[in-house]
Structures are given as structure tokens and as C-alpha cells.
Amino acid sequence: MKKIALWGATWVLLVVVLLLPPIVVVTEALKSGLLASLATLKDPDGIAAIWLTLETTVVAVCFNTLCGILAAWLLTKYRFPGRAALLVMVELPLSISPVVSGLVWLLLFGAQGWWGPALERAGIHVAFAVPGIMLATLFVTLPYVVRTLVPYMEHQGRDTEEAAALAGAGFWQILLRVTLPDARVALFSGVLLTTARAMGEFGAVSVVSGHIPGLTETMPLHIESLYNGYQTVAAFTMAALLACMAMAAVFLRSAPAAWARYREVQE
Amino acid sequence: MKRACVAFWRGGDSALPGYRLALVVTLLWTGLFIALPLCALIIRPWQDGVGPVLAELHDTRMFAALWTSFFSAAVAALLNVPIGLFLAWMLVRGNLPGQRIADALIDLPFALPTAVSGITLATLYSPQGWLGYPLAKMGVSVAYTQWGIIIALMFVGLPFVVRTVEPVLKALPHEQEEAARLLGAKPWQVITRVVLAPLLPPLITGFGLAFARGVGEYGSVIFIAGNQPFKSEIAPLLIVVRLQEFDYDGATAIALVLLVISLAALAGIGVLRRRFSAWGAMP
Amino acid sequence: MSILIQNLVRHAPATERRLLDDVTLAVPSGAFVALVGPSGAGKTTLLRAIAGLDHYSSGTIDLDGNRLENLHDRAGKIGFVFQNYALFPHMTVARNISFGLDVLPREQRPTKAEITARVQDLLDLMQLSGMGKAYPARLSGGQRQRVALARALATGPGVLLLDEPFGALDPIVRRAIRTWLRTLHDQLGLTTILVTHDQEEALEVADRIVVMQQGRIVQDASPATLDEAPNTAFVMQFLGEVVSFSGHIKNGVFTPSERGVAPCAVSEKLESGPAELMIRPFEIGLRQGQGAHEQAVELALYSKRQGFCYYSAHLPQRTVPVFIYNTQEEGQTRLACAELEIQRGKLFRDGVRLQSR
Numbered sequence: 007m008k009k010i011a012l013w014g015a016t017w018v019l020l021v022v023v024l025l026l027p028p029i030v031v032v033t034e035a036l037k038s039g040l041l042a043s044l045a046t047l048k049d050p051d052g053i054a055a056i057w058l059t060l061e062t063t064v065v066a067v068c069f070n071t072l073c074g075i076l077a078a079w080l081l082t083k084y085r086f087p088g089r090a091a092l093l094v095m096v097e098l099p100l101s102i103s104p105v106v107s108g109l110v111w112l113l114l115f116g117a118q119g120w121w122g123p124a125l126e127r128a129g130i131h132v133a134f135a136v137p138g139i140m141l142a143t144l145f146v147t148l149p150y151v152v153r154t155l156v157p158y159m160e161h162q163g164r165d166t167e168e169a170a171a172l173a174g175a176g177f178w179q180i181l182l183r184v185t186l187p188d189a190r191v192a193l194f195s196g197v198l199l200t201t202a203r204a205m206g207e208f209g210a211v212s213v214v215s216g217h218i219p220g221l222t223e224t225m226p227l228h229i230e231s232l233y234n235g236y237q238t239v240a241a242f243t244m245a246a247l248l249a250c251m252a253m254a255a256v257f258l259r260s261a262p263a264a265w266a267r268y269r270e271v272q273e
Numbered sequence: 274m275k276r277a278c279v280a281f282w283r284g285g286d287s288a289l290p291g292y293r294l295a296l297v298v299t300l301l302w303t304g305l306f307i308a309l310p311l312c313a314l315i316i317r318p319w320q321d322g323v324g325p326v327l328a329e330l331h332d333t334r335m336f337a338a339l340w341t342s343f344f345s346a347a348v349a350a351l352l353n354v355p356i357g358l359f360l361a362w363m364l365v366r367g368n369l370p371g372q373r374i375a376d377a378l379i380d381l382p383f384a385l386p387t388a389v390s391g392i393t394l395a396t397l398y399s400p401q402g403w404l405g406y407p408l409a410k411m412g413v414s415v416a417y418t419q420w421g422i423i424i425a426l427m428f429v430g431l432p433f434v435v436r437t438v439e440p441v442l443k444a445l446p447h448e449q450e451e452a453a454r455l456l457g458a459k460p461w462q463v464i465t466r467v468v469l470a471p472l473l474p475p476l477i478t479g480f481g482l483a484f485a486r487g488v489g490e491y492g493s494v495i496f497i498a499g500n501q502p503f504k505s506e507i508a509p510l511l512i513v514v515r516l517q518e519f520d521y522d523g524a525t526a527i528a529l530v531l532l533v534i535s536l537a538a539l540a541g542i543g544v545l546r547r548r549f550s551a552w553g554a555m556p
Numbered sequence: 557m558s559i560l561i562q563n564l565v566r567h568a569p570a571t572e573r574r575l576l577d578d579v580t581l582a583v584p585s586g587a588f589v590a591l592v593g594p595s596g597a598g599k600t601t602l603l604r605a606i607a608g609l610d611h612y613s614s615g616t617i618d619l620d621g622n623r624l625e626n627l628h629d630r631a632g633k634i635g636f637v638f639q640n641y642a643l644f645p646h647m648t649v650a651r652n653i654s655f656g657l658d659v660l661p662r663e664q665r666p667t668k669a670e671i672t673a674r675v676q677d678l679l680d681l682m683q684l685s686g687m688g689k690a691y692p693a694r695l696s697g698g699q700r701q702r703v704a705l706a707r708a709l710a711t712g713p714g715v716l717l718l719d720e721p722f723g724a725l726d727p728i729v730r731r732a733i734r735t736w737l738r739t740l741h742d743q744l745g746l747t748t749i750l751v752t753h754d755q756e757e758a759l760e761v762a763d764r765i766v767v768m769q770q771g772r773i774v775q776d777a778s779p780a781t782l783d784e785a786p787n788t789a790f791v792m793q794f795l796g797e798v799v800s801f802s803g804h805i806k807n808g809v810f811t812p813s814e815r816g817v818a819p820c821a822v823s824e825k826l827e828s829g830p831a832e833l834m835i836r837p838f839e840i841g842l843r844q845g846q847g848a849h850e851q852a853v854e855l856a857l858y859s860k861r862q863g864f865c866y867y868s869a870h871l872p873q874r875t876v877p878v879f880i881y882n883t884q885e886e887g888q889t890r891l892a893c894a895e896l897e898i899q900r901g902k903l904f905r906d907g908v909r910l911q912s913r
Contacts, residue, residue: 013370016363019356023428024378026403027385027393034396073302080295085285087277095303098311101539103489104387105509106528109516110310113317118521120313145306167289177291206386209491213513226388226492233392233496245389256384257377448642451609456656456711457631466659470646 031249034242046240047247051220055228055244058136059205062224066143066204071197074151079181081152082159083167096152099145104209108142111214115141134216139224142210147200154196158189195259202255205248314532317525329526334502335511339530342508345419346487349426350434350480356427357434357479358472364435365442383432387492394425395496417499422507425494430483437479438472445471474546481542488535557620557633557714557747559583564605564615575601576612577771583749583764585620585714588741590762591751592794597768599751600639603717606749607636619715632656635708639720641700643692649703650675650688656711678706681740698729705737709744716741718750722757734761755795767791789834789904798834799876801898805831805910810903816853816871818843818895822903826910835901838864838879845894855891869896 035043046052081093099107115122115132122133132138162185170184186193208226215222219231225248232241284292318326329335363369364376382390398405398415408415415421445468453467454460491509499505508531515524559582566576576598583589591599604610606617608627617624624630644652651658653675657666666674679685682702692700701721708716721737722730738761741748752758758765759779767774767782767790775787786792789800803812808824810833820833845852855867855878865882868875878896903910 009368012363012367016360016367016369016375017371019360020375020378022404023431024381026397027390027428028381030393030397030403031389034393073298076295077299077302079291080299083289084287084292087281092299092303095307098307101485101489101535103491103509103512103528103531103535105491105512106314106489106532109512109524109528110314112516113313113521113525114310116521118519141306145310148302148306164287164289171289177289177294180289181291202384202386206388208386208388208391209489209509212491213516226386229388229392241392245386245392248386249384249389252386252389253381253384256380260377446640446642448638448640449644452636452638452642452707453644453655453659454627455607455609455631455634455636456659456707458655458659462659466655467644470644 028249028253031242031246034238035246037242038239043239043243043246046237046243049240051223052228052240052244054220055223055225056247058139058223059225059248061136062140062143063201063204065140066147067197067200069144070148070200071151071193074148074155074196075181075186075193077152078155078159079185081156082162083164093156097149099148100153104146104207105213107145108210108213111138111141111145133214134218135222138214139211139222142214143204143207146207146210147204150199150203151193151196154192154199155189158192159185162188191262194262198255198259202252205255206252314525314528318522318529321522325522326526329523332523332526334506335508335523335527335530337503338506338508338511339527339534341419341422341504341506342488342531343534345422345426345507346484346490349423349487350430350483352423353427353430353434353483354476354480357431358438358476360431361435361438361442365439379432379435381432382429387429387490390428390493391425391496394428394493395421398424398497416497417505419498419505421497421499422494422505425497426483426487426490429490429493430487433482433486434476434479437475437482441472441475477542477546481539481546484542485535485539488538489531558585559606559715559747559749560616560618560621561602561606562616562618564602564612564617566601566605566610566612574771576605576615579615579771579773581766581773581776583747585747586745587764588738588748588762589750589764589766590758591749591766591768592753592755592758593768593774594794595753596770598771599753599768600719601771602768603719603749603751606715607634607717609636632711633713633715635705635711635713635716637701637704637708637716637718637721639723641692641704643700643703643707645692647691648688649684649690649692649695650679652692652703653678653688653706653710655707674710678710682706697725698733701725701733705740714747716746716748718748720751720753722752722754730757737761759795767794785909786902787909789832789907789909792834792902792904792909797837797877799837799840800832800834801901802830802832805829805903812898814871814873816869816895818897820897820899820901826903829905831910832904833898833901834904835898837877838881839898839900840869840876840878841897841899842878842880842891842893843895843897853893853896855893857889857891867891871896 077092077096081089081096112122112133113119115125115138117123117126117133119133125132130137132141166184166188167180170180175183206226207224208230211224212227212230215224215227217223217227217231219228223231225244229241229244229248232244282293284296318329360379364372364379369375385393395416396402398408398421400406400409400414400416402416405416413420415424449467450463453463458466489509491507491513494507495510498507498510500510508527512524512527512531515521515527561579561581564576564579565574567573568575579598579602591602593599601610605612608624608630619630619633622629644655647655654671657671657674660666675688679688682705684699684702684706687695687699692703695703722734725733734757740746750758750762763778764776765779765782766776769790775782775791777785782791782795786795792798801812801814801817803810803814805811805822805826806828808822808826809819810822810831811819812833842855853869853871855869857865857867859866860882863881864879867878867880869878876896
């Protein structure tokens with residue numbers, strides 16, 4: 007009896023606190039029917055926002071994954087002075103407010119920034135343009151791949167790598183054939199987290215973007231403009247699309263485990 | 274010193290290949306994308322002398338916004354501790370029906386982009402919303418007040434507490450509880466004396482992560498907060514306002530204070546955590 | 557305190573597989589019993605059932621004639637030492653030891669001073685004086701072991717249950733603690749049940765050995781009986797190295813099917829048919845033949861220690877070990893004999909020992 011009450015309390019809590027928000031997104035989006043919501047997606051500014059979000063995400067994920075793998079290799083397979091400081095540094099963006107993460111780039115490339123005016127004269131626009139959005143996104147999503155890889159690769163130790171090196175393998179061979187195949191689940195998870203965060207980033211991008219519809223608006227920014235312009239259905243339709251993309255990325259992380267369970271059942 | 278330099282250049286004691294390549298890439302990456310912008314943030318306020326910095330200190334709106342941010346984040350993180358502990362407990366030990374789905378739900382606030390959470394929570398808790406309406410009937414107004422900020426921060430912070438407590442709870446050896454039961458401890462004594470103590474460090478960490486996230490949170494808060502200066506305006510929003518006024522110095526000053534205090538809070542939590550795990554590693 | 561276990565059955569969760577299969581065991585007060593058997597035999601399962609840590613499907617457990625129903629009935633009466641000790645990492649050694657007293661209801665709880673004195677006594681008894689303020693993480697394996705023992709003994713239990721208590725210790729500490737544990741048992745008048753997979757350890761420390769296999773008790777006897785009259789081939793194998801010879805019994809003679817091994821006389825009463833003879837390597841004798849041409853079996857020395865010469869005897873099909881007690885200074889590196897003599901072996905048929913021999 008007591009047990010059932012506890013289960014009930016848990017589920018009520020889960021549904022009210024956690025499940026209601028995504029349900030609201032869907033119901034608000036479909037308030038005037040499915041067709042009306044789909045129609046709002048045809049807005050050219052909306053389509054431009056979707057494209058910009060995808061481009062930014064691809065750039066951030068590729069860059070931070072490549073550098074993240076090398077950094078994780080450095081931080082887990084060697085012990086050198088300054089390692090602890092690097093570990094802290096790599097995680098720093100996580101404890102910095104998104105707005106501050108955007109602001110720092112304005113301090114470098116903004117109209118009143120250190121190099122902004124000079125670059126502006128040379129015809130290179132960073133602040134309130136796409137490069138600024140990319141820089142802000144890169145900064146915010148920097149830690150995720152390293153952070154998921156480091157604990158796993160640390161746990162790996164370096165025995166297998168040393169065995170591979172003794173067998174004559176070079177750096178790239180060890181990394182691509184020994185280390186990463188073993189750490190693939192962690193890497194996969196890190197990449198997906200980076201993806202989700204890159205697509206959904208709002209604060210940092212909002213500061214450097216300048217909110218030019220059709221040009222420098224990513225999906226989250228476009229949602230804000232629509233919402234503040236009382237275009238609720240359009241805002242929530244875009245929100246539902248973005249939420250689906252980000253949630254798919256986050257929940258796909260458990261796919262390898264689920265696949266392994268399925269295989270086990272099959273056998 | 275010389276030895277440290279040599280070790281830094283050669284990769285400590287390991288002869289595995291690839292050290293220098295990885296070192297150079299990592300240094301460039303963290304240097305250009307983290308160290309450089311943060312240097313700008315730290316140096317910028319002082320570049321016109323001490324005067325502008327002192328002038329910023331008279332900005333009472335800034336202090337009000339900082340107070341709102343820190344207070345709301347602290348309250349939200351504190352409220353999340355018992356809730357997160359309860360959920361983690363039910364997930365690990367509760368034999369909860371639908372445990373897999375429940376486990377996935379915990380990640381929802383993490384998966385939902387902040388702007389989406391923002392407009393959704395604002396709708397949900399608005400006086401006409403599904404949760405706002407009954408609350409308004411009871412005389413509690415959430416949206417556009419400080420409670421709105423706290424609710425939003427609780428939503429984004431909850432996974433941090435659950436996800437830090439959960440693995441520790443899972444790894445907790447059953448034998449310790451069995452030993453306590455055999456020695457005559459009542460179930461509540463087992464929980465308070467044997468189970469809770471090892472959970473204290475992860476609870477503190479979870480609180481710290483939720484707090485740090487809450488202090489800087491922007492997207493999920495601004496839609497539900499009233500954004501009234503001195504009342505329900507958070508520090509990150511004030512930075513945006515100052516930027517829109519082209520007041521870079523003002524914005525940088527707030528950002529610097531925000532950064533320093535949240536890093537100090539994280540460091541303090543680290544110290545506290547070490548203090549509570551004085552007994553060292555699990556034997 | 558005496559323990560009586562009757563018809564205990566425990567199923568693996570949600571299956572029909574029996575982890576404990578109708579186990580009956582009576583342990584008189586003051587006995588030191590060792591539960592031995594290969595891993596998966598149900599030793600730890602039985603021990604945990606006695607401690608009330610797991611539910612069992614049917615059967616009863618009595619302590620001094622009182623039925624034990626749940627964990628609460630056992631609290632304070634049964635001391636349990638876990639394989640990995642399960643010390644509370646966040647408590648000092650002293651707090652760990654006094655835990656069982658600290659959690660008593662106020663009216664039963666001794667005063668602070670009494671608890672401190674009790675802890676001090678136990679620390680002295682365990683040769684841990686001065687370690688009361690340390691945390692478990694700072695202790696060595698042997699010290700943790702003794703803290704776990706002190707904690708189990710703090711409430712003054714009549715029964716001590718030990719689950720592989722020496723598993724994590726190095727050989728020297730292991731030997732020391734084992735002797736010391738036996739002394740402690742006698743000194744405190746405990747009834748002790750110990751689980752181990754190391755048969756030598758069991759033979760050395762316990763006065764009764766319970767051999768388990770696949771959830772059942774195969775034999776329950778003193779070390780001497782176990783040595784002289786093992787019930788099954790498994791028990792014989794489990795207690796030490798054996799060489800087995802298959803063959804045939806007919807008219808009171810066991811004839812091995814291998815060449816190079818002498819037939820031996822057995823009881824007339826034994827039924828004829830195939831049988832297996834098992835013998836310890838040091839029980840094998842050498843039978844010399846008449847002339848040099850009859851020296852069919854060659855033996856080569858491969859090791860020599862503790863008074864024994866270790867030979868490998870080359871039979872036509874295989875090589876078997878033969879240990880010979882050597883009184884001379886030098887063992888001969890090569891020996892030869894006509895046949896191996898296996899009179900001291902024990903006969904089994906279908907894994908069960910043939911009686912009346």
C-alpha cells in the first residue's frame with residue numbers, strides 16, 4: 007500500500023513537473039489544427055532559421071569532436087604538469103552563463119571590441135553576423151565531447167594502447183583502431199550532446215546575433231521573435247520542431263544500450 | 274622548474290606516440306576559444322582605468338539583478354535537493370513501474386532547448402495556463418514574479434541533482450546496509466546513518482551544478498519572469514539590456530561579477546564536498 | 557548457541573532452479589564448522605539464509621530452539637563478517653564497532669562510557685589499540701578484517717558467520733589471522749560457521765567440514781573422517797590431488813584397465829562390474845619386478861620439497877604424479893619399477909564410494 011502511494015507520488019511528480027511542458031508545446035502548436043501549424047513553417051524567415059541552425063550545428067559538432075578527441079587523448083593517456091589546469095579549463099564553459107559566453111565575443115569582435123572596428127574596415131563581419139553565431143556556439147558546446155570521453159578513456163588505462171604501439175602501430179592507427187572503437191559509445195553520446203546543445207543554444211547566440219530575420223536568426227531566436235510578436239502557433243510549431251530534433255539527439259544516446267539489450271534477448 | 278618544462282614537452286613518463294600533436298591542438302583550441310575570450314572579459318573593464326569600474330559599483334539595479342539571480346538559483350537548487358534525492362531513490366531502489374520511461378523523462382529538461390522551455394513554462398504557469406490557473410485560484414501567482422524564476426530554475430536544475438546522486442546510489446554496496454540491519458538498525462536508522470552519509474557528497478555536487486546553471490540561466494527564465502527592474506530582473510537579462518544600450522562597460526562589469534561569484538561558489542562547493550568525504554575512498 | 561537448519565530450500569529468483577536443495581544441518585553450541593565447495597555450490601547462499609539476509613522458499617532455521625522468522629529476530633544475536641567487510645566508510649573504526657550498540661533503543665542502549673569501554677576492549681582484543689579514530693580507508697586488509705570482526709562481535713552474538721573472510725588477504729596474513737581466529741572462537745565460546753573455497757584452510761581451522769555441491773550437502777564430517785571415508789568421488793577430488801584409474805571388479809580383485817598398474821585385492825562382498833579407483837599421489841607404491849627386462853614403468857624426478865620427492869611416472873598412455881617420502885639426503889633422479897601399486901586407493905562407482913571394503 008505504502009509502496010503504491012510512493013509510486014503514485016513519483017509518477018505525479020514526473021508528469022506534472024517534467025512531462026507537461028513538452029505536452030504543452032505540442033498542444034499549443036496544434037491549437038488551430040495541423041494544417042495551420044504546417045503552413046507557418048513555409049515562412050521564408052523560418053526556413054532560413056532552420057538552415058542556419060543546421061549549418062551552425064554541423065560546424066560546432068565537427069570542430070569540437072575533432073579537437074575533443076585529441077584533447078581527451080592528451081588528458082587521459084599522459085600525465086604532465088598542467089594537466090589538472092587543462093581539465094578545469096576545458097570544463098569552464100559549462101559554468102559560464104550563456105549570455106556571458108556571447109558577450110566575450112562582442113568584447114573581441116564587437117563595434118567597441120578590441121579587433122571589431124579593424125575587421126569591420128577590412129569588410130569582415132563577425133559580430134551580428136554568422137561567424138559570431140558560430141563562435142558563440144563553438145564556445146558553449148566545447149566541453150561535451152571531452153567531458154564524456156575523458157572518464158571512459160581514463161578508465162581504459164593505456165595498456166591496450168601500449169600493446170598496439172609495441173606491435174608497431176602509429177598514433178593515428180592506435181587512435182582509430184584501438185582507442186576510439188572501444189570508446190565509441192562514449193564518443194557517440196558526447197557528439198549527440200554537442201548536437202543537442204548546439205541546436206538549442208539561445209542566450210549566447212542571442213547576444214551576438216543582432217536578430218536580423220532571415221539572416222542571423224537561428225531557430226531559438228526565431229521562436230523568441232514569433233512568441234514576442236504574439237504569433238503563438240508559429241512559435242510553438244517551430245518550438246516543437248526544435249524540441250523534437252534536440253530530444254531525438256539526447257534520447258538517441260541510450261540507443262546503443264537498448265540495441266545491446268535487444269541483441270541479448272534475440273540470442 | 275626545468276624538469277617540469279621537460280615533462281610538459283615530452284608528455285610525462287609515457288612514450289605513447291601523438292603527444293605533441295595532441296598537446297598543440299588542445300592548447301590552440303582551449304587557448305583561442307576559452308582563454309582568449311575570458312582574458313578579454315577580465316581585462317576589458319580596467320582598460321580605461323579604475324574610474325569606470327568604480328562608477329559601475331554605484332549601479333543599484335545591477336546589485337538587485339545579481340541578488341535576484343543568486344537568491345532564486347539558491348532557492349531552486351535547495352528545493353531540488355530533496356526532490357532529486359526522492360526521484361533518484363525511486364529510480365534506483367523503488368522498483369518503479371515504467372522505470373525506463375521515468376529514467377528517460379529525467380533528461381527532458383536537459384533535452385529541451387532553453388528557449389522552448391522558456392515559452393512553454395510561461396504558457397503553462399500563466400494565469401490562464403494548465404498549472405497557472407488552479408494556482409491563481411489558490412491565490413498564488415507564479416508567472417511574472419520571482420516564483421516564476423524559481424520554478425523555471427527548478428525545472429532546468431532537477432536533472433543535475435538526480436544524475437549526480439543516481440550513480441552513487443547505484444554503486445552503494447548492499448552489504449553495508451545488510452551489515453547495519455544485522456547489527457540491529459531499524460530501516461530508518463539504516464537510511465540516516467549508513468545510506469545518507471555517502472550520498473552527501475553527490476548531493477552537494479548536484480546542488481552546486483544546479484546552482485551554477487541557475488545563476489547564469491537565461492532562455493528558460495526570461496519568458497516567465499516579469500523582467501521588472503529591481504524586482505524580477507535577472508543578471509543575465511540586465512547584461513543584454515546594457516548591451517542594447519551600447520553600454521559595454523556596464524555589461525562587462527555585470528558579467529565579470531557573475532563569473533567570479535559563480536566560480537567562487539563552485540570552488541566553495543568543491544571544498545565543502547572534500548570536507549564531507551574526509552573518510553576517503555570506499556574501502 | 558546451537559543452530560538447527562531443516563529442509564531449507566531456496567529457488568533462484570523467478571525460476572525453478574534450486575540454489576539450496578533441501579539442506580538440513582545441525583550445528584551444536586561451540587562448534588567451528590567450515591562450509592566448503594566449488595563456487596556456485598550454495599555455500600554463501602546458505603550462510604546468508606542463516607543470517608536472514610535472503611528469503612528462502614521453505615524450511616526452518618532455529619537458534620537455541622527458537623524459530624527465526626526475519627532479520628529482526630537475529631539482530632545482535634548473529635555476527636556476520638562480509639567477504640569485502642562492508643565497513644561504513646564514513647565512520648571511524650570506533651564508530652563502526654559501536655554501531656550495533658548505537659542503534660539500540662534508548663532504554664536498552666548502554667551508556668556512552670560503557671560503549672567506549674566495550675569498543676576499547678574489542679580494539680585491544682583485535683590488536684587494534686590506538687586505531688579507533690582512523691577511517692577504514694586508511695587501514696590495511698588485515699586490519700579491516702579485524703574491524704569487521706570487532707563490529708560483528710560488539711553486540712555479544714553467540715553465533716559468528718564468516719563469508720570467505722580470508723579471500724582478500726595475502727598468504728602470510730591469512731595464515732596468522734586463521735590461527736588467531738580459532739583461538740578467538742575458543743576463548744569467547746562462539747559457534748562459528750565459515751565459508752571458504754580453500755579446502756586446506758577449512759581442514760586446518762574447523763572441527764567439522766560441510767562439503768556442498770549444487771545446493772546440497774554432500775558430506776558433513778570431521779576432517780579425519782573426510783580424509784579416510786569420502787562419500788563421493790567429488791569429495792575425494794575436492795580435498796586434494798588425486799590420480800584415478802578405471803578398471804573392473806571381479807571376485808574380490810580390482811583390475812585396472814591400464815598396463816603398468818598392479819591389480820589389487822578388494823572385499824569379496826563388492827559387486828562385480830566397472831569401477832573407478834582414486835588414490836592420492838603419495839599413496840601410490842612401486843612394485844619391483846624380478847629382472848631388468850621387467851622394469852616397465854619409468855619415473856622421473858621433477859621436484860623435491862618438504863621431505864617428498866615428486867616423480868612423474870610414465871605409463872603407456874599417460875603420465876601420473878607419484879610422491880615418495882624420502883628419508884635419504886638425495887632422491888634418485890630416475891627410478892623404474894614393474895608396476896604401480898595402488899592398494900591404498902578408494903573405489904567409486906558412478907561417483908559414489910563402494911562401501912565395505
